[in-house]
Amino acid sequence: MEPDPLVLRLRSRDTSALDEVYARYHERIFRFLLRLSGKRHVAEDLFQETWLAVARDAHGIAESSDLSAWLFAVARNRHRSHRRWAMLDVTRVFSFASESEDIAPSPEGEVEARAEAKVAREAFDRLTPAFKEVLLLAVGEGLDAPRVAEVLGCTPEAARQRLSRARAELAGAIEKGNNRGSKKRVSS
Amino acid sequence: MSDDPIAKAIESLPDEPIAPKLAADVLRKARLSLEAEKSAISRLDHFLMDKLMPAALSAVVVWYGFGLVDFFERTYGSSAPENRSAAAEVEVPGELVEHPVEIAVVE
Numbered sequence: 001m002e003p004d005p006l007v008l009r010l011r012s013r014d015t016s017a018l019d020e021v022y023a024r025y026h027e028r029i030f031r032f033l034l035r036l037s038g039k040r041h042v043a044e045d046l047f048q049e050t051w052l053a054v055a056r057d058a059h060g061i062a063e064s065s066d067l068s069a070w071l072f073a074v075a076r077n078r079h080r081s082h083r084r085w086a087m088l089d090v091t092r093v094f095s096f097a098s099e100s101e102d103i104a105p106s107p108e109g110e111v112e113a114r115a116e117a118k119v120a121r122e123a124f125d126r127l128t129p130a131f132k133e134v135l136l137l138a139v140g141e142g143l144d145a146p147r148v149a150e151v152l153g154c155t156p157e158a159a160r161q162r163l164s165r166a167r168a169e170l171a172g173a174i175e176k177g178n179n180r181g182s183k184k185r186v187s188s
Numbered sequence: 189m190s191d192d193p194i195a196k197a198i199e200s201l202p203d204e205p206i207a208p209k210l211a212a213d214v215l216r217k218a219r220l221s222l223e224a225e226k227s228a229i230s231r232l233d234h235f236l237m238d239k240l241m242p243a244a245l246s247a248v249v250v251w252y253g254f255g256l257v258d259f260f261e262r263t264y265g266s267s268a269p270e271n272r273s274a275a276a277e278v279e280v281p282g283e284l285v286e287h288p289v290e291i292a293v294v295e
Binding site: 013015018019022026027030031034035040044047048051052054055056058059060116117120121123124135136139140167170171174 | 192193194195196197198200201202203204205206210211214215217218219221222223225226234238
């Protein structure tokens with residue numbers, strides 16, 4: 001496989017290459033971190049850490065690497081590191097547990113948000129981080145199985161299996177949420 | 189929008205764009221960091237940490253391994269007889285030695 005010229009330029013610490021990579025990927029990386037962490041200020045911190053790590057480790061990226069997979073892997077590692085520290089920090093345990101509830105409402109307001117979307121969000125929040133990661137990468141960012149596997153550090157087959165289990169888990173949680181919602185509506 | 193309920197669920201997740209000011213600030217910091225990485229001191233640091241340090245550690249591990257083998261040889265190997273087969277033939281008085289026993293069959 002021909003190495004990506006952008007990767008080669010990034011390896012040689014070309015700042016214009018960094019600009020190009022940033023312009024192409026910064027929105028996707030932020031969205032990934034925001035959805036993964038569920039907290040805007042955490043996503044912003046991790047976003048900054050991710051790009052500083054990209055600049056610091058740019059010389060170490062393998063020539064054959066897929067750039068998007070490498071960037072998402074850096075972002076994912078930042079998030080994993082954050083989670084580990086949050087679990088060690090007793091004072092942050094409670095805020096960490098409720099991270100997903102702290103997302104600022106969209107400009108239209110939570111009132112106008114559709115019930116289905118709300119159920120889906122709640123169901124997604126209940127998933128394990130491993131399932132969230134694979135769903136966001138494969139479904140949210142449209143990465144194929146080999147790229148997802150590269151980000152997660154597993155085989156493509158393992159990534160496919162994890163995605164399948166994550167989809168089943170999310171579908172079950174959505175269905176459960178919908179049933180609960182319809183029961184509420186009937187009783188009221 | 190997709191018909192896939194899972195894709196719909198993912199699409200419904202928050203997708204607020206990053207603040208332009210923050211985005212510009214992060215890019216500026218990343219560029220500064222990349223520029224710093226280009227400096228001679230930084231390159232030397234990378235050479236020391238990425239190349240020289242692992243090589244030195246590997247050399248120490250190998251040297252220590254040889255030393256350990258040498259130590260065991262000196263400690264436990266020195267008292268062993270030079271010629272094991274010759275030593276085995278020497279009959280030590282009082283040591284139980286098996287001799288073939290002839291059994292007479294009585295009719």
